Amino acid sequence: MSDKLRKFYITTPIYYVNDKPHIGHAYTTIVADVLARFHRGKLGRDQVFFLTGTDEHGAKVAEAATKANLSPQKFTDQVSARFKDTWKNLAIDYNHFIRTTDASHEKIVVEILKKLKDSGHLYDGDYEGLYCVGCERFISESELVDGKCPDHNRVPEKLVEKNWFFNLQKFLPKIKSAIESGGLAIYPQTRKNEVLGLIDKQALPDFSISRSKQAVPWGIDLPWDKDQKTYVWVDALSNYITALDYPKGKDFEKFWPADVQVLGLDILKFHAVYWPAMLMALDLPSPKKLAIHGYFTIDGKKMSKSLGNAIDPDDLVKIYGAEATKYLILSQFSFGQESDIKVEDFSVKYNADLVNGLGNLVNRVTNMVEKYLAGDIDIKNWPSDLVGQEEIGNLRFKEALGLIWQLIQKDNALIDENKPWQLGASESSGDKAKLKKLLQELIMDLYIIAKSFQAFMPMKSQAIVDIVEAKNVQKPTEPLFPRLNN
Numbered sequence: 001m002s003d004k005l006r007k008f009y010i011t012t013p014i015y016y017v018n019d020k021p022h023i024g025h026a027y028t029t030i031v032a033d034v035l036a037r038f039h040r041g042k043l044g045r046d047q048v049f050f051l052t053g054t055d056e057h058g059a060k061v062a063e064a065a066t067k068a069n070l071s072p073q074k075f076t077d078q079v080s081a082r083f084k085d086t087w088k089n090l091a092i093d094y095n096h097f098i099r100t101t102d103a104s105h106e107k108i109v110v111e112i113l114k115k116l117k118d119s120g121h122l123y124d125g126d127y128e129g130l131y132c133v134g135c136e137r138f139i140s141e142s143e144l145v146d147g148k149c150p151d152h153n154r155v156p157e158k159l160v161e162k163n164w165f166f167n168l169q170k171f172l173p174k175i176k177s178a179i180e181s182g183g184l185a186i187y188p189q190t191r192k193n194e195v196l197g198l199i200d201k202q203a204l205p206d207f208s209i210s211r212s213k214q215a216v217p218w219g220i221d222l223p224w225d226k227d228q229k230t231y232v233w234v235d236a237l238s239n240y241i242t243a244l245d246y247p248k249g250k251d252f253e254k255f256w257p258a259d260v261q262v263l264g265l266d267i268l269k270f271h272a273v274y275w276p277a278m279l280m281a282l283d284l285p286s287p288k289k290l291a292i293h294g295y296f297t298i299d300g301k302k303m304s305k306s307l308g309n310a311i312d313p314d315d316l317v318k319i320y321g322a323e324a325t326k327y328l329i330l331s332q333f334s335f336g337q338e339s340d341i342k343v344e345d346f347s348v349k350y351n352a353d354l355v356n357g358l359g360n361l362v363n364r365v366t367n368m369v370e371k372y373l374a375g376d377i378d379i380k381n382w383p384s385d386l387v388g389q390e391e392i393g394n395l396r397f398k399e400a401l402g403l404i405w406q407l408i409q410k411d412n413a414l415i416d417e418n419k420p421w422q423l424g425a426s427e428s429s430g431d432k433a434k435l436k437k438l439l440q441e442l443i444m445d446l447y448i449i450a451k452s453f454q455a456f457m458p459m460k461s462q463a464i465v466d467i468v469e470a471k472n473v474q475k476p477t478e479p480l481f482p483r484l485n486n
């Protein structure tokens with residue numbers, strides 16, 4: 001297939017609005033942003049679709065709205081706007097922000113539900129769950145503390161109610177072979193093995209796609225059963241196709257299946273099993289690749305509300321700026337590995353890598369070109385070989401940045417070894433030629449460095465390219481990365 005016809009569709013999960021954006025949300029969104037920018041650079045802007053958004057239905061949201069003395073719609077308007085603000089502050093360039101309360105989404109979900117029912121994939125049965133009377137909702141085993149609802153300090157009661165179920169079992173063999181063949185790729189390998197293990201252990205019963213209106217008052221009505229509301233899975237997971245205007249939209253024709261869906265480990269099962277099963281039931285292809293990152297810890301501790309150690313990405317942007325924040329977050333650990341955020345490392349790395357590493361190199365080199373060559377560096381052919389591009393395409397962001405930073409270190413060492421200030425003071429024409437050659441090499445490296453991290457820090461990248469490509473190269477008047485005040 002020619003490059004012109006290729007496309008790239010990337011998604012983050014839709015984030016639950018019961019929460020404000022934290023570093024985990026930011027990480028997933030930054031990863032998707034970098035991949036989207038990387039592919040836009042290769043395929044053109046029109047060939048890339050980057051989707052993010054918010055998941056806004058459910059009993060917990062209704063509960064939080066009541067606590068905030070707002071209607072659920074007003075409440076979700078406010079919280080989803082906070083997500084949008086944070087992505088704006090981080091300079092995230094998505095194509096579409098979907099909300100599950102969008103009328104267009106709700107309408108298509110109803111169509112999807114009807115299709116699933118008409119094609120015989122749904123049946124009604126008894127759902128038995130733990131119900132907290134205080135919360136007025138079913139709560140999961142994992143939410144309990146010492147067997148009790150932590151909000152109400154009471155033991156939930158077992159409750160049976162009629163629900164509609166999706167026939168997941170029927171699709172498991174087909175999902176298994178899709179995962180094994182790589183048609184549905186799961187990265188990293190450990191997560192692929194986990195999913196295959198779940199299927200082999202037969203630990204995946206049919207799941208319910210509805211709840212009674214009493215249990216979930218805030219949600220999409222089941223079109224054929226007025227006492228039931230759609231439960232999270234069909235509503236939330238189908239956002240990836242409703243955003244493209246499934247079934248007949250131009251974007252759907254062009255972009256489905258998704259090329260990469262980025263998500264956290266906590267929702268692996270739903271994306272690797274429930275979602276492909278729903279797609280198979282709709283006669284649609286599965287996403288090509290799921291990219292799973294691990295749980296976040298902060299300084300080795302689990303991130304939690306009670307510990308108060310959740311990092312607000314807006315606070316990082318205030319200190320470091322949007323682009324440096326993205327660099328600092330992605331350079332801390334490899335994608336898919338244990339994700340421990342060391343808060344102290346941010347300022348250390350900011351100073352070492354950005355202020356003293358990259359920023360200083362740009363200053364040194366441009367200053368010498370200005371001083372010794374009167375800004376005339378005379379470059380005929382700009383290099384086209386960039387660094388770390390294969391790594392970016394394969395989700396190895398930390399490794400890609402590592403390669404780029406090796407080049408920065410190499411150049412700083414090159415300056416120290418060749419002492420251009422001595423060459424500049426010499427009257428010999430040999431030394432002058434040597435100096436020009438050295439500075440040309442350094443300027444071309446700056447160009448390679450800037451172009452190579454374009455997807456991570458597009459504005460800084462452009463600023464450096466503008467400086468080195470100028471007819472008259474001058475040292476920047478403002479520091480690229482200002483020193484921290486404290």
Ligand SMILES: [Zn+2]
Nearest residue numbers: 132135149152
């Ligand atoms: Zn409760």
